[in-house]
Amino acid sequence: MSYQVNEKGYYGDFGGAFIPEMLYPNVEELRSRYLDIMQEESFQKEFRQLLKDYVGRPTPLYYAKRFSEKYNTKVYLKREDLCHTGAHKVNNTIGQILMAKRLGKNRIIAETGAGQHGVATATVCALMGIECVVYMGEIDIKRQAPNVARMKMLGATVVPAISGSRTLKDATNEAIRDWINNPVNTHYIIGSVVGPHPYPDMVARFQSVISEEVKKQLQEKEGRENPDFVVACVGGGSNAAGIYYHYLDQEEVGIIAVEAAGEGVLTGKSAATSALGREGIIHGSKTLLMQTDDGQITEPYSISAGLDYPGVGPMHANLFRTGRGEFISITDTEAMAAGLELCKLEGIIPAIETAHALAIFETRKFREDDVVVVNLSGRGDKDLNTYIEHFNL
Amino acid sequence: MNRIKQKLQEDPSKKLLSIYFTAGYPQPEDTVTILEELQKSGVDMVEIGLPFSDPLADGPVIQRSSEAALKNGMTTNKLFAQLKNIRETVQIPLLIMGYFNPILQFGVEKFCQKCKEVGIDGLIIPDLPVEEYELQYKDIFQQYDLLPVFLITPQTSEERIRQIDQISEGFIYMVSSAAVTGGTAGFGQLQKDYFSRVSKMGLKNPLIVGFGIKDRETFSAATEKTKGAIIGSAFIKHLTENGTENIQDFIRKARD
Numbered sequence: 001m002s003y004q005v006n007e008k009g010y011y012g013d014f015g016g017a018f019i020p021e022m023l024y025p026n027v028e029e030l031r032s033r034y035l036d037i038m039q040e041e042s043f044q045k046e047f048r049q050l051l052k053d054y055v056g057r058p059t060p061l062y063y064a065k066r067f068s069e070k071y072n073t074k075v076y077l078k079r080e081d082l083c084h085t086g087a088h089k090v091n092n093t094i095g096q097i098l099m100a101k102r103l104g105k106n107r108i109i110a111e112t113g114a115g116q117h118g119v120a121t122a123t124v125c126a127l128m129g130i131e132c133v134v135y136m137g138e139i140d141i142k143r144q145a146p147n148v149a150r151m152k153m154l155g156a157t158v159v160p161a162i163s164g165s166r167t168l169k170d171a172t173n174e175a176i177r178d179w180i181n182n183p184v185n186t187h188y189i190i191g192s193v194v195g196p197h198p199y200p201d202m203v204a205r206f207q208s209v210i211s212e213e214v215k216k217q218l219q220e221k222e223g224r225e226n227p228d229f230v231v232a233c234v235g236g237g238s239n240a241a242g243i244y245y246h247y248l249d250q251e252e253v254g255i256i257a258v259e260a261a262g263e264g265v266l267t268g269k270s271a272a273t274s275a276l277g278r279e280g281i282i283h284g285s286k287t288l289l290m291q292t293d294d295g296q297i298t299e300p301y302s303i304s305a306g307l308d309y310p311g312v313g314p315m316h317a318n319l320f321r322t323g324r325g326e327f328i329s330i331t332d333t334e335a336m337a338a339g340l341e342l343c344k345l346e347g348i349i350p351a352i353e354t355a356h357a358l359a360i361f362e363t364r365k366f367r368e369d370d371v372v373v374v375n376l377s378g379r380g381d382k383d384l385n386t387y388i389e390h391f392n393l
Numbered sequence: 394m395n396r397i398k399q400k401l402q403e404d405p406s407k408k409l410l411s412i413y414f415t416a417g418y419p420q421p422e423d424t425v426t427i428l429e430e431l432q433k434s435g436v437d438m439v440e441i442g443l444p445f446s447d448p449l450a451d452g453p454v455i456q457r458s459s460e461a462a463l464k465n466g467m468t469t470n471k472l473f474a475q476l477k478n479i480r481e482t483v484q485i486p487l488l489i490m491g492y493f494n495p496i497l498q499f500g501v502e503k504f505c506q507k508c509k510e511v512g513i514d515g516l517i518i519p520d521l522p523v524e525e526y527e528l529q530y531k532d533i534f535q536q537y538d539l540l541p542v543f544l545i546t547p548q549t550s551e552e553r554i555r556q557i558d559q560i561s562e563g564f565i566y567m568v569s570s571a572a573v574t575g576g577t578a579g580f581g582q583l584q585k586d587y588f589s590r591v592s593k594m595g596l597k598n599p600l601i602v603g604f605g606i607k608d609r610e611t612f613s614a615a616t617e618k619t620k621g622a623i624i625g626s627a628f629i630k631h632l633t634e635n636g637t638e639n640i641q642d643f644i645r646k647a648r649d
Contacts, residue, residue: 018493020450020519021544022568024553163456164446176449183548183571281494281520282447294468295498296446 003248003315003324005204009197012322014314017196019284022180026188027284029103031198037102038095038205050094051209054127055084057091059210061217061373066345067358073366076227077348077376078214078243087351087378088207088239089120093189095206097124100187107131107186111175113140113168113235114305115147116378117191122156132156135174137167140305147382165299168309172283192236193313196284200241200313207242214373215246222371229254229366232375233356235271235307237316239377244319254326256364257316258357260302261329271300272329273312274320282311288320303332303386304352306378334359336390339380351378352386396486396514397540397563400437401599401620409621410435410612410648411601412628413490415442415458416475417467419632424475426637428483434644436485440517440623443472443491450519452575454626458633469499473507480512488542490517501530505537515540515563523560531560542566547587551594558596565598566623567591569605569615575626576605580614592618612647 009015009031019027037043051057059079068075080088093110100108108125110132112118118134125132134151138160141148151158164170172190179188193200193207215225230247232240234257247253262270270276277288282297289311290298302308312320319325330338339355342348350358354377366372380387387393400409412431416424424441431439444462448455472489479487489508496504496518508516516539521530523543534541540563545554547570558565569584570576591600599620606615607627615622624647631643 016525017522018520018525019522021522021549021557022450022546022571024522025546025548025550163453164460169447173447173449177452177573180450181572183546278498280497281492283449284520291494291498293498294470295495296463297494298446 003319003322005197005201005315011314011318013279014285014287014317015197015200016286017284018281018286019196020180022183023176026179026183027196033103034099034198034202037099043098043102047095047098051091055090055094056082057209058213058217059083061214061221063221064346067342070345071361071366072368074369074371076218076371076373078210078373080210080239080375080377081348081350081354081379085120085123086381087116087120088210088242089117089191090123091209091242092191092203092206092238093117093120093124096187096189097128097130100130100189101128103187105185105187107133107182108189109133109135109175109178109186110189110191111135111168111171112191113137113171113308114382115140115144115151116306116382118156118158119147119150119154121189121191122151122154125156126154133178134158135161135171135178137161137165137171139166140168140171144305167299169297176283192238192309193241193315194236194283194285194311200285200315203238204241204245204315207238208245210239210242210375211244211246214243218371218373226250226253227371227373229256229370229372230375231256231258231357231360231372233258233307233353233377234312234316235260235309235353236311237313239375241313241315243373243375255319255324256326256328256360257319258360259327259329260304260307260335260356261331262301262303264331265329269301271302271308273310274327275329277312285311285314287311287314288317303335304356306351306353307356328360328364330356330359334362336387339387340391348376349380350376351380352383354378395538395540395563397438397488400486401564408616409437409601410644411438411440411621411623412436413440413442413623413625414628414632415444415455415462416472417444417462417465418458418629419461419636421465421467422475423637424472425479427640428479428487430637430640431644432483432485434641436644437621438486438488440488440490441472443469443489443495445492445495448492450573452573452626454575454629458629469495469504473511476511486514487512488515488517489513493518493521502533505533505539508539509537513539515542517542517566519544523557527560544568545591547571547583554591554594554596558598561598563598564601564620565596567600567602567619569602572604574604578605579611580605585614588615588618609647
């Protein structure tokens with residue numbers, strides 16, 4: 001059994017392309033060409049070169065000694081926080097901007113929630129001299145002013161999404177509407193492993209450089225390619241897809257997905273999609289999503305803006321349904337405490353999204369000789385205000 | 394015989410006017426009144442919009458009407474309750490137009506069965522692609538005598554138009570331009586060429602144009618080479634400003 005996408009664009013029961021006909025030519029063009037383009041030697045060369053010289057890859061695999069001692073197991077941190085722009089998001093935007101160029105597109109659109117993907121997209125557009133329009137919920141624009149300024153400095157136009165709940169899901173709707181209105185010259189850089197096929201697979205492939213590096217690095221450090229567990233936080237799930245990718249079909253490697261419980265799974269203020277979601281369609285993909293009995297998509301909540309997406313990528317929905325992945329949810333309070341703890345024990349300020357993944361060690365016990373790799377997906381600079389408020393710093 | 398098929402065959406020279414409105418808007422219980430008024434106004438066919446939280450092919454006017462309808466407490470069950478006795482007063486063809494997720498949650502078969510019970514003739518589900526329809530839902534639609542209506546756009550290739558024509562029954566929904574609903578630009582040479590190009594393809598299904606039809610001028614431009622046209626956003630604007638009053642005036646101005 002494989003946990004990769006099949007030739008029809010499905011992960012088990014999940015995935016597909018539930019898109020209006022207006023998007024068909026664009027999505028079909030991408031679907032029919034993405035694998036060939038990615039396999040071109042010139043593409044690989046340019047992609048690898050930029051990841052090395054511009055993004056700063058490979059990122060270190062760091063043995064967190066004091067953290068490991070505290071939890072009595074062996075914890076490695078994959079330092080995606082050291083990527084240019086501060087998170088793993090740029091691996092995907094580098095790949096997609098090169099894809100867009102080969103498809104002959106001269107205008108880029110993107111959605112963003114907290115602004116990390118928006119910044120990563122604006123960055124690669126500046127790098128390539130391509131026009132960039134980023135859709136961002138009106139409410140998020142107010143909450144994330146520094147990232148809005150960064151995008152503007154990088155030359156992007158930031159358009160407020162004023163429909164619906166005016167957050168990430170609505171920014172995604174607006175980006176899709178833009179693509180409907182501009183079907184010829186525009187490429188849509190989706191920021192996570194969500195959306196219609198081939199996006200979940202394409203984004204996972206661009207992010208798979210993470211687990212590709214882990215295999216080599218772990219071989220050097222532990223004399224084996226496979227850890228016992230890989231751990232990542234999951235909103236849409238792109239950093240998780242990246243660190244799971246080369247381990248998906250190696251069943252001896254445990255896969256742990258950490259979702260945001262918000263104030264608690266059953267409080268009505270949560271983003272724990274696996275616990276609260278049902279199968280449905282969101283942004284062109286059949287997956288698990290949070291919705292009313294009547295099929296209206298509901299607004300999730302998490303203290304971390306990067307995790308409050310009402311759906312989850314189809315790869316992850318399948319990992320959940322098949323039991324291949326172990327899903328754990330972590331509250332705001334637990335995540336904040338874990339974030340602060342990593343600062344004190346290892347001198348690393350993690351993004352609050354990432355802090356969710358670190359928080360599982362309080363309750364999820366591992367054996368002393370287990371090798372556990374946590375994807376340290378982003379750094380916490382963007383979250384300083386939240387840390388300040390939460391801890392009265 | 395299915396009422397849509399019958400209507401399309403009635404008078405070969407007649408251009409059909411279809412109206413879209415969002416169920417549960419402006420007031421939650423307006424659905425029946427609006428349908429009756431539209432029939433009285435001589436409208437040929439109506440698309441009843443099932444509101445959705447995330448209508449990604451729609452422009453601001455229909456988005457806002459959907460949002461308002463949901464705030465009004467509109468649900469799929471409520472719509473079927475409102476339509477329960479609709480065939481006692483309204484005889485023109487009725488379609489439901491809605492995004493796929495609410496239908497999926499209701500249960501596709503149960504939804505189709507309910508449609509048949511209340512007298513719905515066809516379904517337009519913009520985010521259910523023809524491939525998925527053929528694979529999973531075609532038999533159910535046929536069992537309940539619901540015509541599937543699919544969209545084409547100026548970017549749709551000839552090959553795909555022919556594929557969609559094979560699968561469609563009733564009519565093809567011809568999206569006028571590369572845009573979400575509610576466009577106001579009017580029709581230029583590009584659209585006219587597109588209407589004319591597709592109308593010459595000899596398709597088995599007639600073409601009905603939607604998106605950007607708002608008045609007499611756009612209606613006649615859209616129907617010069619096609620069987621009919623659909624007014625949506627412009628009618629919703631009328632409802633926003635007038636409630637269910639003066640619907641007959643609006644229709645007269647759009648058509649005569």
